[in-house]
Amino acid sequence: MIRCTRESTSLASPKPDTGEMDDFDAKLANECANTGSFFTSWSNHLEYLPQFPLRIEGSWIRFFPTQMLSLTRFVSAKWLKGIMCLMLICVGTQLSAADITASAVGAGMRVKKIDSTNEFIWFNQEGVIRPYTISMLALMEDLGILPLTPINDAVVANVDKAYTQFFLSGLSLLTNFSGKTYPKSDNELRQLVSQGLLANTVENILPATPQIEKLRQIMAHYRQLCSYVWPTLSSFTFRLGQRTPEIAKLRWMLTQLGDLKSQAADAYRDAIYDPNISQAVKHFQARHGLEQTGTLNSQTVTALNTTPYQRVTQMQVTLWRWLALPTPLPDNYVWINLPAYQLHVVDNNVDVLSMRIIVGNSLTPTPLMSTYLTQFTVNPTWTPPVSIIYDELLPKNRAEPGYLARQGFQLRKPSATPLSLAHIPPEQLPALLNQYQLVQEPGPGNALGKFRFSIPNNDAIYLHDTPAKSLFNLNNRALSHGCIRLQNPEGLLQYIMSKQSEIGVTDLEHSLNRNTPSYFRIVNPIAVFVDYHTTWVDEDGLLQIRQDIYKQDEQIRQLMQLHLAIKGANYGQTY
DSSP: OOOOOOOOOOOOOOOOOSSOOOHHHHHHHHHHHTOHHHHHHHHHHTTTSTTSSEEEOSOOOOOOGGGGGGGGGGSOGGGHHHHHHHHHHHTSOOOOGGGEEEEETTEEEEOOOOOTTOOOSSBOTTSOBOHHHHHHHHHHHHTTOOOSSOOOOSOHHHHHHHHHHHHHHHHHHHHHHHOOOOOOSHHHHHHHHHTTOHHHHHHTSSOOOHHHHHHHHHHHHHHHHTTSOOOOOOOOOOOTTOBOHHHHHHHHHHHHTTSSOOOOOOTTGGGBOOHHHHHHHHHHHHHTTOOOOSSOOHHHHHHHHSOHHHHHHHHHHHHHHHHTSOSSOOSEEEEEETTTTEEEEEETTEEEEEEEEEEEOSSSOOOOEEEEEEEEEESOOBOOOHHHIIIIIHHHHHHSTTHHHHTTEEEEOTTSOOEEOTTOOGGGHHHHTTTOEEEEOSSTTOTTTTEEEEOOOSSOOEEEOOSOGGGGGOSOOEEESSSEEESOHHHHHHHHHHHOTTSOHHHHHHHHHSSSOEEEEEEEEEEEEEEOOSEEEOTTSOEEEOOOTTSHHHHHHHHHTOOOOOSSTTTTOOO
8 A cells, every 4th residue: 555644743933043134035034934834734735855844044045936936837826825935945045954954743853964975866965855856746646656654854865765765666656557667776866867857757757738737736626625524415406595504515515626606604695505506516517427407416416425535536547547648749649538428639739629429338348549540431331240240230130120231231252242131031141141241331321420530459449430420419428339439520530631631632522422432541640549537627627527437447546556645534544
């Protein structure tokens, strides 16, 4: 189990030097003295930084705001003052180790004199923590990788060594999961430091995409929510004007989750069911891929009762999913998220096309893969797999004689004339299938529709059109035998054509007007990532959550032993 036991400590008010302070220093001293609670919150977020909280002794120094900009990406605005204090101590200073007093887990210790001959990895030679160290610790925590024991030592050299062992252990887990190559020894890390590349190595562990940055920001907010005892609701029907403590509880939960705007507290009115709550419930349901009824049905209540702790763990699993993707990502690619039932075309970090999709059901799930679009077919034929033939098509044809003929199926074999099914009794078909293949001709009823897009893989999976357009209106679209049906195949074709000057528009138009298959090779293949993210951030900055349709999140939690130790009501809880 990867977890960390931590205790809360408080920040002592800083004591200014006996010398005079200018206006800037006096203002800063006063500000820092009044933000202990903010700083403690931040130190709790990264409590395995050495001997938190830290107190400056000796003299005040100036703080330059630009030094903390890189840290503001993954935390909420509420913590900003705490981060400024952190950067004042860790980056804006040039103090020697003897000038820093540490209070570790309630016991005060003084950092020992630094041996200037040592070459540290995570600290500079004055014992000041490097910015990429903070980035590394934040990343490891967001991935759910915490030290087995607290890193509390008075000697910077020992802390530096502990950080190195911790980081290398984390990289070993990442290698086992993703197959990527990361540094394996402290010598490799020291070499990266000497080359000025360790910061870049830490930065590139996850792909550089705005989606990851937004998700980590929301994780920080949900960690704050973990300090509350999360309420539990039951399924029942409210009516407008009704007043009950359960409504006050619901209002508070929706406000904390961002589905209801915060307003001044009013104990009486907070317990009354009004139209604002109904709309907020619909907003919550939309974010969770549920039918937007505005009522507390069982699915909605289950989602509301899911604790912030569990959501943080769910978002951690999503970050692990990102690890499996290449770093950096291609300039343009097709992104398919199975639990979201969505396909996106991303071009230079811009989502230029999105559409609904239908994916494999729980018995025939669509596999995850990284592949390429290499070919598309206009007016494709369909050769159903054996399982569909014997489990579905033949029984249907026996129940409705002539069904296969009406759907445009023929029997084919090489160097032979196709055999019509119009006059073949259903009971004779199994024997004929020992010699022939069952093939559906192009046409309005063809299961692949007008277009098929080939993506090389070992499971005979491809993207295709479909004549059953109404199914895209369903919330749950895990309906296929594994292949991915597209709501807007024409849109994908237009994007491919915009990137492939070798394909003639005239040739394509001729193919569209015929009823025979035409094959077009994509000269510059386009990357395709079929992935599985049950959490993501949409274009409005809202956290989207979907059901674990194939139960794969739980598999990753078990595989990677993702357990998060969080202070507050859920401290020590595992999920």
